Amino acid sequence: MxxxxxxxxxxxxxxxxxxxxxxxxxxxxxxxxxxxxxxxxNFEDRIFKQIIKAQAYGFKFETHIMKFILPSLILxxxxxxxxxxxxxxxxxxxxxxxxxxxxxxxxxxxxYNKI
Numbered sequence: 001m002x003x004x005x006x007x008x009x010x011x012x013x014x015x016x017x018x019x020x021x022x023x024x025x026x027x028x029x030x031x032x033x034x035x036x037x038x039x040x041x042n043f044e045d046r047i048f049k050q051i052i053k054a055q056a057y058g059f060k061f062e063t064h065i066m067k068f069i070l071p072s073l074i075l076x077x078x079x080x081x082x083x084x085x086x087x088x089x090x091x092x093x094x095x096x097x098x099x100x101x102x103x104x105x106x107x108x109x110x111x112y113n114k115i
Contacts, residue, residue: 017048017051020051020062020065021044021047021048021051023062024047024051024065024066024069025043025044025047027066028047028069028070028073032070032073035070035073035074036073046072046077047069049077050065050068050069050072050077051065051069053068053072053080054068054069057080057090057100058097059097059101060097061097064097064098064101067101067104067105068101068104070108071086071104071105071107071108074108074112075108075111075112079108083107083111085107085111086104086107086108086111089103089104089107090104
């Protein structure tokens with residue numbers, strides 16, 4: 001039987017994160033070019049921080065994480081702290097992640113229309 005060491009798991013996780021970060025970047029640049037800034041040297045770091053935040057809120061699937069990232073690009077990196085209605089939805093434990101993201105999308109549209 002083959003055993004995977006803790007070090008190998010760490011390397012694999014880093015590879016997966018780097019790979020997802022690249023795909024997220026490409027997705028945003030392709031489908032939401034106005035939200036991406038190719039000249040911003042911190043753009044990838046901003047996306048990475050949002051991935052970590054999304055995971056902290058319990059989002060595990062890549063599609064869920066991407067749906068979490070997009071409002072941050074529209075409303076700002078601190079959107080989950082800045083807007084009480086966003087924070088409220090993200091902290092409702094009885095909602096599924098799909099329900100949270102549906103509500104988050106609606107809130108984002110409403111807030112964007114006020115800006």
